[in-house]
Ligand SMILES: Nc1nc2c(ncn2[C@@H]2O[C@H](COP(=O)(O)OP(=O)(O)OP(=O)(O)O)[C@@H](O)[C@H]2O)c(=O)[nH]1
């Protein structure tokens with residue numbers, strides 16, 4: 495496993511804005527800034543665990559439940575996650591870095607191709623994998639393809655059958671039986687939304703990890719540039735309100751975060767859509783949707799920054815951005 499190179503990007507909620515470690519925009523989305531393994535603290539069991547699976551099975555909800563903090567946004571729309579997001583669980587004798595990844599799917603755009611590559615790339619740097627299935631859905635070709643890739647990569651894999659709160663007992667048992675044929679290291683039924691069974695996953699993971707010094711300070715729970723996290727919070731509010739293809743057509747970039755003399759944190763963001771017709775929807779009648787999303791996102795941002803936030807969202811058209819490599823580069827994918 496690869497553990498070297500650039501210094502970490504540390505984001506820690508609750509600190510005054512000035513005290514954060516800023517590496518704004520220095521890491522393109524999805525490209526991991528791999529932390530230096532430091533000399534901090536005592537030896538603990540530690541390592542990286544990738545969380546993979548089809549879109550919408552609950553990977554991000556699971557990572558949030560494992561870490562105990564909201565490190566990744568979630569939504570009922572498939573393909574919510576678009577970067578590899580690291581959530582850090584610190585316990586007295588362990589530090590586990592969970593890498594939430596985009597849902598693996600048959601790609602139809604340049605973005606889809608990049609996201610799939612990102613997921614498979616994350617497997618090269620991992621000590622273990624959580625392969626998440628949705629208990630309410632039959633195992634399909636998409637799941638089988640992922641299983642084959644994991645078996646071929648000889649990744650130590652724990653299968654997590656999620657959403658057990660929504661499934662019948664016979665559905666759960668059938669899933670476990672069918673997935674059991676892959677003969678992965680362990681099988682754990684959970685409800686990530688309710689936190690049921692999450693401890694059992696930790697019991698399975700911990701023995702897989704080597705002893706060593708921590709990768710991160712023990713008081714942080716995620717590792718992503720604050721600009722990226724802020725943009726995700728804004729996009730999440732939209733995902734819960736937009737229908738059909740629009741969630742896929744939306745990208746949010748935070749252009750600026752600045753603490754003003756008054757102490758207010760000014761956040762300037764741009765919401766990109768692909769077509770003129772979409773711009774009207776994202777703004778809403780008389781700016782209504784933009785206002786609602788802005789107000790909701792601002793609350794989350796204030797909690798994150800620990801102070802008052804002025805949020806300015808502009809909407810721009812960036813035609814077919816999902817399909818254009820140059821635009822994807824520019825938007826940071
Ligand atoms: N009832 C129930 N809902 C869940 C559970 N886990 C996730 N969900 C819901 O399923 C939807 C998808 O969850 P996400 O965590 O965003 O799924 P994901 O696998 O990260 O999706 P992508 O990022 O698109 O690949 C959301 O509406 C979650 O609230 C669960 O255990 N029970």
Ligand SMILES: [Mg+2]
Pocket residue numbers: 553554555566567568574575594595596597
């Ligand atoms: Mg996700």
